Amino acid sequence: MYRYDDFDRQLVLERTEQFREQVExxxxxxxTEEQFRPLRLMNGVYLQLHAYMLRVAVPYGTLRADQLRQLGYIARRYDKGYGHFTTRQNIQYNWPKLDEIPDALLDLAKVEMHAIQTSGNCIRNTTTDQYAGAAADEIEDPRPYCELIRQWSTFHPEFTYLPRKFKVAVTGSANDRAAVKVHDIGLRMHHNDAGEVGFEVIVGGGLGRTPFVGKTVRDFIGKNDLFSYLEAILRVYNRFGRRDNKYKARFKILVHEIGIEEVQRLVEEEWNLIKDGSLRVDDAEIAHYIEQFAPPAFETLTDDDAEFERRKAENREFANWVRSNVIAHKQPGYAIANVSLKPIGGIPGDATDTQMELVADLSDQYSFGDVRVTHEQNLVLPHVKKADLFSLWAELKNANLATANLGYVSDIICCPGLDYCALATARSIPLSQRISERFSDLDRQHDIGELKIKISGCINACGHHHVGHIGILGLDKRGKEFYQITLGGDASENAEIGKIAGAGFSEAEVVDAIESLVTKYLGIRETGERFIDTYRRVGMDPFKEVLYGDR
Amino acid sequence: MSLQVVTANRLDDGLVVFLTADGGWSENIDQARVADGKEAGNALLAEASVPELDIIIVGPYLIEVEQQDGGLVPTKYREILRTKGPSVRQDLGYQAG
Known part of the structure; x- marks a missing residue:
């Protein structure tokens, strides 16, 4: 994994000391607060409903064991014993005291972590596939390119005061697990006709109050040219993005207003001026970063492990966990193990200090000290020997971390909502808890199959409701919480923005409404269809009918 | 016109506080000074917004409250949550006691 060089280390320590002085x-x-606010936001410090919130960066969702262990320590030392993993593959602490945050940042710096690029109108931390470097279906590990994007973007002097925040996501696999089409820039690795590996560049995607699926601005950009091309895009956005209206300042609005052809013309024009300059990265430098993310020292194993098969046959609970939470690995004899942070009735994405420390220890023991954070708010141990899966599962189970629900109806993405967030208009966590309790029966979850429910507590859509197969948006109606349902959203390579089903539901009605949608799907699905497939085949009307009848 | 109190977050620890009768800031809404009517509310907010308080609190604003069982309860759900803590973690915030 990438380790800080002296330059990185100095940069983070200097920033930490600067912030300590600013807090003092x-x-x-x-x-004044007016002067301080932009400074604290450049260091991940928000003021929320009950207290300050500190958002810590987990660049491209990759953590070492010692880093996760330190996140657990920080939860105990500076917070109330827990943290919240977010849809940006980051972690948030809900109760830090302003006068202690500089010490927390110094403790983070000790394990090469920080809160840079987690807020403010800059290029935010790049996100990627949580299975990077492990997935059987990937072309290449996308993280060397993510790290190069990190180095290019951190404190980029030209892009520190963009019109608005800017998010980049990268997938190295055709099966998009990083939702690249709903980011300001999405990069999809693929081969061109000559067989070279490069990226499709998708721009102008995003969620929030004005959701868009991104559009392709270039079918293929080679690895050497990627960074000058990104620079050209950012220059176009920085120059032409709107600064007159906060709600129209994101890149997606520019792309929508002037059209993808004009964006393409502007970007290509800019790129032609700079493509042979210092941002052209040669093969040797790329190779250097690929080396930094070299695979761990895998043993040579056969893919069949008799002991693993025997355990599965003997233990139904373990077999269920393997069925949903264990994913194929590129290395024979190894597997990817997902650690669900969605226990039935729990708070999606929350982990206690001791759970973080345990997962850190287990990653040392079973996964080369490598842990990932997913945008669906779970953790991953990416490199586990199949022969070790049963022991790992048993230890996770003891800590309530072995819920067998990955991708099922109870694996809900959910923002903090009005329980914590100053921007929220309604609570989202209690709904996710009640939905997961309603569908707690595992046989029923298996029967329903893949179903992505995503809940946001306001129009800013941190809970990705627009791309939920079923999306729920919490709103305020005359001082009371009510919930709007969208259907047909999809965050994958087939990305789509969901459509609003109709009038909203009260807090008391909404879980029944979700169940009626699921019951309808079960009644009309054809063999092999997931909820989203059935929806695509039959459209909105049959679902609308069960929600509203003659209403 | 309704009853109002001024709330803010305390600068050093960020916790929710309310402007009290003696010009201080309390974590307990029942100790808040109550203004009745728009004019009184604006006067209360003006008092809470003087520059000298910038090193004590952040972002003062008025909220509507009602008298209930001898105490003060905000009329909006959002503000009720701020007086208590997260509804999903009743072991945390002021509600934890």
Missing amino acids: RRLSGDI
């Missing part, structure tokens, strides 16, 4: 000046009254 704020507390002593030398600077």
Whole structure:
């Protein structure tokens, strides 16, 4: 895995010290809140409903064991014993004290972590496939390119005051697990006609109050040219993106307003001026970064492990966990193990200090000290020997971390909502808890199959409701919470924005409404169809009818 | 016109506080000074917004409240959550006691 060089280390320590001084000046009254606010936001510090919130970066969702262990320590030392993993593959702490945050940042710096690029109008942390470097279906590990994007974007002097925040996501697999089509820039690795590996460049996607699926601005850009091309896109956005209206300032609005052809013309024009400059990265440098993410020292194994098969046959609970949470690995004899942070009735994405420390220990023991955070708010141990899966599962189970529900109806993406967030208009966590309790029966979850429910507590859509097969948006109606349902959204390579089914539901009605949709699907599905497939075949009307009848 | 109190977050620890009768800030809404009517509300907010308080609190604003069982309860759900803590973690926030 990538380790900081001296430059990275110095940069993070200097930033930490700068912020310590800024906090001291704020507390002593030398600077006002108005002056301090943009500074704290550049360091991941928000003021939420009950307290400050610190958002810590997990660049491209990759953590070492010692880093996750430190995140657990920080939860205990500076917070109330837990943290919340987010749809941006980051972690948030809900209760830090402003005067202690500089110490927390220093403790993070000790394990090469920070809160840079987690807020403010900059290029945010790049996200990617949580199975990078492990997935059987990937072309190449996307993380060397993510790290190069990280180095290009961190404190980029030209792009520190963009019109609005800017998000880049990368997938190295045709099966998009990073939702690249709903980011400002999505990069999809693929081969061109000459057999070279490069990227399709998709721009102008996004969720929030104005959701769009991104459009392709270039079918193929070679690896050497990727960074100058990204620079050209950012220059076009920085120059032409709107600064007159916060709600129209995202890149997606520009792409929508002037059209993809005009964006393409502007980007190509800019790129032609800079493509042979210093941002052209040669093969040797790329190779250097690929080396940093070299696979761990896998043993040479056969893919069949008799002991693993025997355990599965003997233990139904273990077999169920393997069925949903274990994914094929590229290396024979190994598997990818997903650690669900969605226990039935629990808070999606929350993990306690001791759970973080345990997963860190287990990753040392079973997965080369490598842990991933997923945008669906779970954790992953990416390189586990099949022969070790049963022991791993048993230890996870003891810590309530072995819920066998990955991709099922109870594996819900959910933002913090009005229980924590100052922007929220309704609560989202209690709904996710009640839905997961309603569908807690595992046989029923198996019967329903893959179903992605995503819940946001306001129009900003941190819970990705627009791309949920079933999306739920919490709103405020005359001081009461109510919930709007969207159907047909999809975050995958077949990305689509869901459509609003109709009038919203009260908090008391909404779980029944979701169940009626599922019951309808079970009644009309054809063999092998997931909920989203059935929806695509039959359209909105049959589902609308069960929700509203003659209403 | 309804009853109002001023709330904010405390600068150093970020916790929710309410402007009290003696010009201080309390974690307990029942100790808040109540303004009755628009004019009184604006006067209360003006008092809470003086520059000198910038090193004590952040973002003061008015909320509507009702008298209930001898205490003050906000009329909006959002503000009720702020007086208690997360509804999904009743072991945390002021509700934890």
